[in-house]
Amino acid sequence: MALLPFVTSSSAEQINIVNGTVDPGPGRNAAGSEFELAFDGDTNTRTFTTNSGTTVAPQRLILAFEDGTIHNLSRIRINDIAGNDNNGRMQQITVSVTTDTDADLNSRNYFAVTNLSVEKFEGDTNPLPNIDIIGNTIEHLDTAHDGFYSIVFDSVPNATGIEFEWANEGRNKHWTIREIEAYSTEGNDGEPELSVASTTTIDVNGPGTVQVQIRNRSQEQDLEISAVQITGGAQSEAFSNVQFPESLAPSESGAIDIEFDNGNDFSEFEAVLTISSNDSEEPEREVTLIVTAEPPPIVPTDTLINIVSGTVDPGPGRTAAGSEFELAFDGDINTRTFTTNSGTTSAPQRTLLAFEEGTAHNLTRVRINDIAGNDTNGRMQQVTLRVTTDSDTDLTARTYSDVTNLFVILFEGDDEPLPNVVITDNTIEHLDTIHDGFYSIVFNTVPGATGIELEWTNEGRFKHWTIREIEAYATGAPINFNIIDSSFNENGKPVIIWESVQNIIYAIDMSYDLNEWLEITDDMTGQSGTTPFVHEDFVDGTPRIFYRVRTP
Numbered sequence: 072m073a074l075l076p077f078v079t080s081s082s083a084e085q086i087n088i089v090n091g092t093v094d095p096g097p098g099r100n101a102a103g104s105e106f107e108l109a110f111d112g113d114t115n116t117r118t119f120t121t122n123s124g125t126t127v128a129p130q131r132l133i134l135a136f137e138d139g140t141i142h143n144l145s146r147i148r149i150n151d152i153a154g155n156d157n158n159g160r161m162q163q164i165t166v167s168v169t170t171d172t173d174a175d176l177n178s179r180n181y182f183a184v185t186n187l188s189v190e191k192f193e194g195d196t197n198p199l200p201n202i203d204i205i206g207n208t209i210e211h212l213d214t215a216h217d218g219f220y221s222i223v224f225d226s227v228p229n230a231t232g233i234e235f236e237w238a239n240e241g242r243n244k245h246w247t248i249r250e251i252e253a254y255s256t257e258g259n260d261g262e263p264e265l266s267v268a269s270t271t272t273i274d275v276n277g278p279g280t281v282q283v284q285i286r287n288r289s290q291e292q293d294l295e296i297s298a299v300q301i302t303g304g305a306q307s308e309a310f311s312n313v314q315f316p317e318s319l320a321p322s323e324s325g326a327i328d329i330e331f332d333n334g335n336d337f338s339e340f341e342a343v344l345t346i347s348s349n350d351s352e353e354p355e356r357e358v359t360l361i362v363t364a365e366p367p368p369i370v371p372t373d374t375l376i377n378i379v380s381g382t383v384d385p386g387p388g389r390t391a392a393g394s395e396f397e398l399a400f401d402g403d404i405n406t407r408t409f410t411t412n413s414g415t416t417s418a419p420q421r422t423l424l425a426f427e428e429g430t431a432h433n434l435t436r437v438r439i440n441d442i443a444g445n446d447t448n449g450r451m452q453q454v455t456l457r458v459t460t461d462s463d464t465d466l467t468a469r470t471y472s473d474v475t476n477l478f479v480i481l482f483e484g485d486d487e488p489l490p491n492v493v494i495t496d497n498t499i500e501h502l503d504t505i506h507d508g509f510y511s512i513v514f515n516t517v518p519g520a521t522g523i524e525l526e527w528t529n530e531g532r533f534k535h536w537t538i539r540e541i542e543a544y545a546t547g548a549p550i551n552f553n554i555i556d557s558s559f560n561e562n563g564k565p566v567i568i569w570e571s572v573q574n575i576i577y578a579i580d581m582s583y584d585l586n587e588w589l590e591i592t593d594d595m596t597g598q599s600g601t602t603p604f605v606h607e608d609f610v611d612g613t614p615r616i617f618y619r620v621r622t623p
Contacts, residue, residue, distance in 0.1 A: 083145060083146055083254035083255060083256045084254065084255050084256075085252055085253070085254055085255075086136050086137065086140075086142050086144070086252075086253040086254060086255050087136065087137035088110040088134050088135070088136060088137075088251070088252075088253060089135055089136065089137050089138075090134075090135050090176075091106070091107070091109070091110060091132065091133055091134040091135060091176070092133050092176050092177065093106055093120060093121060093130060093131065093132055093133070094130070094131040094133060094177055095127055095130065095131075096121060096122075096125070096130070097121065097122045097125065098120070098121065098122070099118050099119050099120055099121055099122055100122065101122065101123070104117065104118050104119055105118060106118050106120055106121075109132070109248055109249075109250065109251050110134060110250070110251055110252075111250075112250070113250070114150055114249045114250050115249075116249065116250075117152060117247060117248065117249045118247070118248060119156060119158075119245040119246070119247050120132060120245060120246040120247070120248065121244055121245055121246075123243070124243060125243060125244045125245065126242060126243060126244055127244060128237075128238040128239070128244045129163060129165075129236050129237060129238040130236070130237055130238070130244055130246070131234055131235070131236050131237075132234070132235040132236075132237060132246070132251075133176040133177070133179075133181075133232065133233075133234050133235075134176075134232055134233050134234075134251065134253070135176055135231065135232040136230065136231050136232055136253065138172075138231075141228070141229055141255075142229065142230045142231070142253075142255045143226045143227065143228050143229075143230070143255045143256050144168055144226065144227045144230035144233070144253060144254070144255055145223060145224065145225075145226040145227070145254060145255065145256045146192075146221055146222065146223045146224075146253070146254040146256075147166065147221070147222045147233065147251065147252070147253050147254070148192075148195070148219055148220070148221050148222070148250075148251070148252040148253075148254065149219065149220060149222065149248060149250075149251055149252075150218060150219045150248060150249040150250040150251075150252075151200070151216055151217065151218070151220070151247070151248050151249070152217060152247045152248065152249060152444075153214060153215055153216060153217035153443040153444055153504065153505050153507070154214050154247075154442065154443035154444030154504075154507070155214045155239060155241075155245070155246070155247045156245060156247045156444070156447075157241070157442070157444070157446060158239050158240075158241035158243055158244075158245045158247065159214070159239050159240030159241030160211045160212065160213055160214050160239065160240050161209075161210070161211040161237060161238075161239050161240075161246065162210055162211070162238050162239060162240050163208055163209075163210060163236065163237055163238045164208065164209045164210075164211075164235055164236075164237045165183075165207055165208040165209075165235070165236040165237070166183075166184050166187060166207050166208075166209070166222060166224070166233065166234075166235060167181035167182055167183050167184065167207065167233070167234040167236070168181065168182065168184055168227045168230050168232070168233050168234070169181045169182070169230070169231055169232045169233070169234070170227070170228075170229045170230060170231055171231060171232075172231055176232065179231070179232065181233075181234040183206065183207040184207050184224035184225065184227065185207070185224060185225045185322065186224055186225045186286065186322060186323075186324055187204060187206070187207045187209075187222060187223070187224045188204065188222075188223055188224070188284070188324075189202055189204065189209065189220055189221065189222055189223075190221050190223050190268065191220065191221065192221045194219060195218070195219045195220050195221055196216065196217065196218030196219055196220065198274075198488070199216070199220055200215075200216035200220055201213050201215065201216070207224070209222070213486070213507055213508070214443050214507055215443055215486075215505055215506065215507045215508075217443075217505050219250075225290070225322050226256055226288070230255075233253060235251075261289055261290070261291035261292060262289060262292060262350075262351055262352075263287060263289050263292045263293065263294040263295065263348070263349050263350055263351070264287065264288040264289050264294070264350055264352065265285060265286075265287070265288075265294060265296075265346065265348050265350040265353065265356055266285065266286040266287070266288045267283065267284070267285045267286075267346065267356060267358055268283075268284070268358065269358055269359065270358070270359045270360075270361065271283050271284070271358065271359070271360050271361070272361045272362075272363070273360070273361070273362045273363070274362075274363050274365060275331065275333075275362060275363070275364050275365070276364070276365060276366065276367035276368075277333065277364065277367065278330075278331060278332040278333060279330075279331060280328050280329065280330055280331070281328075281329050281331045281360070281362055282326040282327065282328055282329070283326065283327040283329070283344065283358060283360060284324065284325075284326055285316075285319070285324070285325050285326065285327060285346075286319070286322075286323070286324040286325070287319035287320065287321060287322060287323050287324075288322075289321050289322075290321045290322055291321055292321060293318050293319065293320055293321065294318065294319040294323075294348055294349065294350065295317065295318055295348060295349040296315055296316060296317055296318070296319070296346065296347070296348045297317075297347045297348065297349075298345075298346075298347040299313050299315045299327050299344055299345070299346050299347070300313070300344065300345050300347075301313060301329075301342050301343070301344060302343050302344065302345040302357070303342070303343035304340075304341040304342035304343045304359070304360070305341050306339075306340040306341055306342065307341075307342045307343070309331060309332055309333060309334075309340045309342070309362075310329050310330065310331055310340070310342040310360070311329070311330045311332075312329070312330040313327065313328070313329050313344070314327070314328040314329075315327045315328070315346075327344070327346070329342075329344075329360065331362055333362075333364040335610075336364065337364045337365060337366050337615075338363075338364065339361060339362070339363050339364075340361070340362045340363075340364065341359065341360070341361050341362075342359075342360045342362075343357055343358070343359055343360075344357070344358050344359075344360060345357050346358065366583070366584075366615050367584075368481045368482055368483045368484075368485065368487075369480065369481065369482045369483065369584045369585050369586065370482075370483050370584065370586055371436075371482050371483060371484070371544070372546070372585070372586055373435055373436055373544035373545060373546045374544060374545050374546075375542060375543075375544055376426050376427065376432050376434070376542075376543040376544060376545050377426065377427035378400040378424045378425065378426060378427075378541070378542075378543060379425055379426065379427050379428075380424075380425045380466070381396070381397065381399070381400060381422065381423055381424040381425065381466070382423050382466050382467065383396055383410060383411060383420055383421065383422055383423070384420070384421040384423060384467050385417050385420070385421075386411060386412075386415070386420070387411065387412045387415065388410070388411065388412070389408050389409055389410055389411055389412055390412060391412065391413070394407060394408050394409055395408060396408050396410055396411075399422070399538055399539075399540060399541050400424060400540070400541055400542075401540075402540070403540070404440055404539045404540050405539075406539065407442060407537060407538065407539045408537070408538060409446060409448075409535040409536070409537050410422060410535060410536040410537075410538065411534055411535055411536075413533075414533065415533060415534045415535065416532060416533060416534060417534060418528040418529075418534045419453060419455075419526050419527060419528040420526070420527055420528065420534055420536070421467075421524055421525070421526050421527075422524070422525040422526075422527065422536070422541070423466040423467065423469075423471075423522065423523075423524050424466075424522055424523050424524075424525075424541065424543070425466055425521065425522040426520065426521050426522055426543065428462070428521075431518070431519060432519070432520045432521070432543075432545045433516050433517070433518050433519075433520070433545045433546050434458055434516065434517045434520035434523070434543060434544070434545055435513065435514070435516045435517075435544060435545060435546040436482075436511055436512065436513050436514075436543070436544040436546075437456060437511070437512045437523060437525075437541070437542070437543050437544070438482075438485075438509055438510070438511050438512070438540075438541070438542040438543075438544065439454075439509065439510060439512070439538060439540075439541055439542075440508060440509045440538060440539040440540040440541075440542075441490070441506055441507065441508070441510070441537070441538050441539075442507060442537045442538065442539060443504060443505055443506060443507035444504050444537075445504045445529060445531075445535070445536070445537045446535060446537040447531070448529050448530075448531035448533055448534075448535045448537065449504070449529050449530030449531030450501045450502065450503055450504045450529065450530050451499075451500070451501040451527060451528075451529050451530075451536065452500055452501070452528050452529060452530050453498055453499075453500060453526065453527055453528045454498070454499045454500075454501070454525055454526075454527045455473075455497055455498040455499075455524075455525070455526040455527070456473075456474050456477060456497050456498075456499075456512060456514070456523065456524070456525060457471035457472055457473055457474065457497065457523065457524040457525075457526070458471065458472060458474055458517045458520050458522070458523050458524070459471045459472070459520070459521055459522045459523070459524065460517070460519045460520060460521055461521060461522075462521055466522065469521075469522065471523075471524040473496065473497040474497050474514035474515065474517065475497070475514060475515045475553065475554070475555065476514055476515045476554060476557065477494060477496070477497045477499075477512060477513070477514040478494055478512075478513060478514075479492055479494065479499065479510055479511065479512055479513075480511055480513055480615075481510075481511070482511045484509060485508070485509045485510050485511055486506070486507065486508025486509055486510065489506075489510055490505075490506035490510050491503050491505065491506070497514070499512070509540075513585075515553060515554055516546055520543075520545075523543060525541070553569060553570045554567050554568070554569045554618065554619075554620060555568055555569060555570060555601065556568040557618070560605060563609075563611055564605050564606055564607055564609050565605070565606045565609050565616070565618070566603055566604070566605050566606075567579075567603070567604050567606075567618050567620070568601050568602065568603045568604075569601065569602060569620045570600070570601055571597035571598055571599075571600070571601055571602040575596075575597040575622070576593075576594060576595065576596060576597070576622065576623060577595040577596075577597055577602070577620055577621070577622060577623075578590060578592065578593040578594075578595070578620070578621050578622065578623040579591045579592050579595060579604055579618060579619070579620055580618065580619050580621065581606070581616060581617065581618055582616070582617045582619075583615065583616060583617070585617055588619070591606065591608075592604075593623040594623075606618075
């Protein structure tokens with residue numbers, strides 16, 4: 072379940088960050104990526120924070136605020152860069168604050184912020200980064216996030232600066248960021264004050280309990296909550312059984328629990344909650360809850376195919392030690408390859424892979440583990456998938472055919488969310504370079520497959536495809552006949568057409584997850600050439616459904 076609090080606006084004022092330092096550093100001083108670019112107010116610049124080759128960790132990024140103004144620090148905003156320039160995820164970002172005024176920033180006393188959380192404010196990037204929070208420390212679980220996210224905590228009166236103690240996973244200690252911002256809010260007068268996002272968005276895979284986070288901003292008095300009611304929303308009937316804390320102590324956080332049931336509908340659900348409390352400024356607060364129900368990842372039942380050899384055409388395939396092309400199918404996701412040698416400009420390229428002989432491979436899925444940023448070589452404009460049943464030793468001499476009914480889908484073990492892609496027939500176009508990790512490509516099963524071709528080109532001048540691993544999978548399920556077309560008729564019912572033989576009896580199965588199959592019919596009489604079938608019992612609103620044609 073992913074929780075995305077979204078605050079539509081903020082009354083906070085941005086604090087002017089006037090200087091900073093990196094300790095022990097050294098702070099980045101290379102022209103065009105200087106450390107000071109982290110607070111220059113320009114999101115078109117970026118810094119790696121430390122100089123090339125830095126291996127000491129943790130590092131401390133210390134920033135000082137403008138003098139002469141009272142800063143009630145309550146929020147920090149960070150604009151990070153997907154991939155962290157291949158230096159690994161941020162294992163630690165610990166946030167501390169100071170009220171001291173020493174000119175030497177290292178001499179100031181820094182103390183931990185309290186009740187830290189990561190939230191999405193207006194202008195921040197959706198979705199939030201994938202993180203864990205322990206106390207005042209944030210651990211990023213991947214490097215996929217790109218853009219702003221907000222860190223909020225109990226307001227700190229008279230703040231004069233902040234400290235980020237950080238460490239990344241890679242050998243070289245770099246934190247690649249565009250910008251860091253700090254915000255001040257008016258001080259709380261001690262009266263109970265409800266802090267809650269005006270809109271909370273949550274992604275789920277089915278029924279369960281969803282939460283709206285709340286906090287008492289007062290540092291002196293308890294916040295008393297007398298009622299929380301569902302008072303509106305287009306799909307309010309999907310929400311019920313509201314539970315809430317009746318009291319929050321000063322600066323205490325809590326949650327409103329709501330039962331959610333999407334039935335068999337995978338779409339967006341909205342409800343409006345009205346919170347009644349002793350907040351004198353807003354005794355009744357309306358908040359919007361939006362829950363998006365997505366089908367759960369498919370549990371794979373297919374079998375990994377052993378990829379035994381490969382080539383890149385026209386290439387040349389990568390030969391540099393430690394990033395050889397063969398690392399794309401070595402079974403180790405801790406290795407990576409750029410596929411082609413440095414300086415390669417020819418496109419498109421063809422990655423050809425051969426399967427182990429002696430086994431009948433009913434190829435049904437290809438799985439790719441890509442790397443965010445594509446090593447700054449631009450998005451993959453084309454990844455076209457083809458398959459062969461030939462057995463020539465020379466892989467370039469084999470005949471490769473387009474796979475059919477291709478789409479990208481989430482299997483258990485793949486990385487969420489799916490990459491942002493457009494699919495045209497058997498070609499995938501990536502619209503950005505944010506995705507990091509596995510994604511699955513499925514298509515009509517190909518009996519007797521002996522290898523695959525991935526024809527590809529990227530947007531950058533140099534033609535490189537940065538990947539950790541390519542995998543192929545076979546199914547032991549009944550061999551499907553070739554479905555050559557699938558569409559909806561004027562009544563919104565699915566129509567599938569397959570290659571058939573006259574007077575042969577066919578069965579048609581359907582599935583929501585590729586694991587459990589339900590037989591729709593077992594007495595379809597085939598026509599000469601092709602046969603159509605209309606699924607009249609299809610219920611509108613089903614986001615994903617699979618069909619297969621077989622003999623009974």
